[in-house]
């Protein structure tokens with residue numbers, strides 16, 4: 001037989017096979033095809049020296065995206081992207097870098113202690129033609145790991161753990177940090193509806209730029225770092241891996257800035273929880289479950305968020321205590337009252353949120369409360385163990401001023417510093433006000449002008465404080481004199497055989 005004849009016969013055999021395959025695909029019922037496929041795969045598995053593990057993208061009854069799948073994806077993107085022939089590119093980190101991941105149906109190999117492992121990324125499209133609302137869930141994506149049977153134990157016991165751990169580390173390195181806020185529960189349902197909305201977290205605050213006494217700042221920083229490295233320690237002492245911080249102090253002393261600095265120091269996400277939009281305790285729990293680890297959950301102005309005394313106060317009459325308020329504050333107050341009314345979150349619900357059994361899910365979470373009025377809070381809410389660390393954010397001290405001078409004017413010392421130090425010791429001014437005075441308002445304003453501006457503002461504040469103190473002293477003196485006179489009066493009346501009862505005087509006989 002000549003070569004040409006051999007080729008001709010091979011060609012017709014191939015064509016015949018393709019025809020049979022096409023007929024099989026077209027006329028053989030789909031259910032039967034699946035059946036045949038399943039059994040042929042089982043047959044192959046019986047004789048093949050390899051075994052495989054499948055990692056689906058969506059798992060569980062509620063079809064959540066699997067963390068393991070995400071970790072494998074990150075691991076393979078970092079370790080095998082150079083070897084895959086087809087890659088997908090995703091933009092990460094504010095469009096500054098590109099993350100390469102394996103494209104569908106690509107195969108790469110990995111080496112683990114000399115063992116060759118093969119990974120394939122697979123996407124199966126649904127074969128039925130029915131219309132679906134959720135196409136992403138219908139197409140099945142998964143990673144297939146294939147390795148020789150003789151390594152089964154080492155792969156199952158060590159390699160998979162290694163992949164997940166490394167993959168998670170890669171995700172942390174590449175991830176964009178997020179600032180979340182809770183959606184009102186009426187928007188929680190429907191395709192792609194989530195309980196939290198997010199934007200990229202880009203606050204520039206850091207502990208270096210935070211104005212406060214150096215010793216206190218270092219203490220907080222060390223506390224945070226110790227917490228973030230404390231996984232084993234918390235497991236050893238049998239405590240959930242979380243920590244509560246209470247930041248209190250007057251407005252403008254840097255409470256919110258401190259939260260941003262904490263998130264930047266630890267590379268955590270921030271969940272800004274607006275309690276007034278949470279309807280009840282069960283919603284609060286659902287929100288908690290949806291938060292991820294490595295995050296800070298923040299409840300700002302906890303004293304205003306809700307009536308958390310455990311008992312709801314009766315609503316005040318509409319005009320009571322509203323008098324003398326401008327229309328904007330009146331409206332704001334009405335809105336606040338309205339949202340407080342619509343929220344049924346109770347103190348015990350919030351306590352459960354912080355340290356109930358549910359709060360342990362996820363781990364590595366920090367809870368921060370801020371308030372301007374620490375004395376208004378229920379002691380149960382802020383006892384140690386719940387709010388482990390209480391941090392007072394106070395008025396600007398000289399050390400804090402020096403940080404601000406460095407931030408705003410790039411100076412470490414100046415002859416006017418001594419005067420400012422004296423003034424700061426005598427006067428209360430928030431870091432926000434100090435910063436505002438130090439910020440040059442035009443190109444002509446040099447550091448000396450800004451420092452003088454601050455001195456003028458401090459002197460003004462001192463004068464005002466002195467006047468207020470004087471006024472208060474006078475008022476107190478007046479009050480004391482009034483009380484003294486009243487006492488004298490009542491003494492006189494008693495001497496004359498009368499006792500006083502408001503406006504009417506009664507003789508002893510008539511009592």
Ligand SMILES: Nc1ncnc2c1ncn2[C@@H]1O[C@H](COP(=O)(O)OP(=O)(O)OP(=O)(O)O)[C@@H](O)[C@H]1O
Pocket residue numbers: 209210211212249250251252253254255256257258371372393431432433435
């Ligand atoms: N300790 C600080 N260090 C650096 N900047 C500060 C500090 N305190 C205040 N600032 C500046 O003042 C601004 C207001 O501060 P911030 O919002 O953190 O205050 P706050 O204590 O959260 O106030 P509020 O109680 O009203 O929420 C910030 O944008 C920041 O620029």
Ligand SMILES: [Mg+2]
Pocket residue numbers: 255256257300370
């Ligand atoms: Mg604030």
